Amino acid sequence: MTREISFAEIKKHNNEKSVWIVIHNDVYDVTSYLGEHPGGEDALLEVAGKDGTQNFEDVGHSEDARNIMKKFKIGTLPPSERTxxxxxxxxxxxxxxxxxxxxxxxxxxxxxxxxx
Known part of the structure; x- marks a missing residue:
């Protein structure tokens, strides 16, 4: 079962020590990926503690990138907070x-x- 994580909790993870982002209503902890991200850590820090779906799609990530991010998924937004x-x-x-x-x-x- 997938853990539901509220935006209130996600917003607390918005710095280099803890980076959580939301993409398509799923929550990802990308803290350990900061140094490896091909677009640089600033791209992730910009959306830390926020919904980064639009930024993610605007860049046009490959299927490989979409597969890599699966290992960073830690939960999903509650139905009442989904977009x-x-x-x-x-x-x-x-x-x-x-x-x-x-x-x-x-x-x-x-x-x-x-x-x-």
Whole structure:
């Protein structure tokens, strides 16, 4: 069973000695990862004790990064404190799908024009 951790508790972990962040309603203790983070420790400290979902998604982390972070998960927000942050990933995926569709349409138009 996953431990529920409130924002009140998370906010206490906002310094170099204890860095907890929320990403997609899950709570991560990334204190031991500060020195290893490819983006530098400042990127993590900026969202220490806060919801870092938007920052995390804006950077466009790889699947490898998403797998690495699993080992730092220590809990989840209580249902009453959760946000719809999972929609950020869905919007990001939708953005890429729309771009791919637009690209396919352009390629189709160009091919039709030059093959006619």
């Amino acid at each position: 719809g942050s999972s929609n950020i990933t869905n919007c990001s995926n939708l953005k890429w799908a729309v771009l791919a569709l637009a690209g396919a349409i352009v390629v189709g138009i160009v091919l039709k024009k030059y093959l006619s």
